[in-house]
Every structure is written in structure tokens, then in C-alpha cells.
Amino acid sequence: MGTIPLEALHQAIRSAWSADTSAVSDWTNSNSAKGQCAVTACVVHDHLGGDIFNCTATLPTGETVSHYFNVIDGEIVDLTVEQFPEHTRFSEPKPKAEGFPSTRDYCLSYERTKQRYELLQERVAERLDR
Secondary structure, eight states, X not given: OOSXXXXXXXXXXXXXXXXXXXXXXXXXXXXXXXXXXXXXXXXXXXXXXXXXXXXXXXXXXXXXXXXXEEEETTXXXXXXXXXXXXXXXXXXXXXXXXXXXXXXXXHTTSHHHHHHHHHHHHHHHHHHHO
């Protein structure tokens, strides 16, 4: 993995999450990882490399949600899995490029996601510089 310890990166990311970095309107401090997966996966990729994968999370209610996470050196690094309740099922992970060179490029092709990513990226950089 990269030069920043994963735990230090995780702490910086976690402390930088907020409603304005989340993809959902019902974000709360009590579930701060909710809606943060795509932007978090991109920030982790910035620091640790690897690949970004996608799967479908099926909640116990039957609702389905797209979910992104990292695979680094063959190891799953999912800093936002805690957003899901117990008994959530996940589909087989795979890249989701949909005509783009990478899953990362696909995620950042959405303007709102790109804005949320840039905000999270800036906050994480500030925390890591301290």
C-alpha cells in the first residue's frame, strides 16, 4: 500500500465527512459514512492506489444501493461499509467504468460527485498536513 498508514488516512477521511460530502440528503453524524463511498474511494485511491470496485448493497428492507470501495494489492479496503445495517447483502464486486477508462473516471464524470470529492480531498489533505 501507499506511504500513509491506512489508519491515519481513515481517521482523516472520517473527520472530513459531512453532509456536503455525502451523496444523500438524510446524512447524519450518527451514520457519517452514509453516502460517502464514491468520494471516499477516490480519495483512498489518491493516496494508496489500487482499483475502485462497485457492487450493489441490498439492505434488509430490500432497498438496493450502489456501493464503491477500494481493492489494493488484492485486499478489500472499504472505509464506508459501516453505513450499512447488519444483514446487508452485497453483490459480486466489479469495476464500473461504463465507457470510461476506470471506475474512478466514471465516478468523477458526475459533476456533483466531482465537487464532493474535491471538497473531501481538500479537507483530508489539510488534516494530513497537521
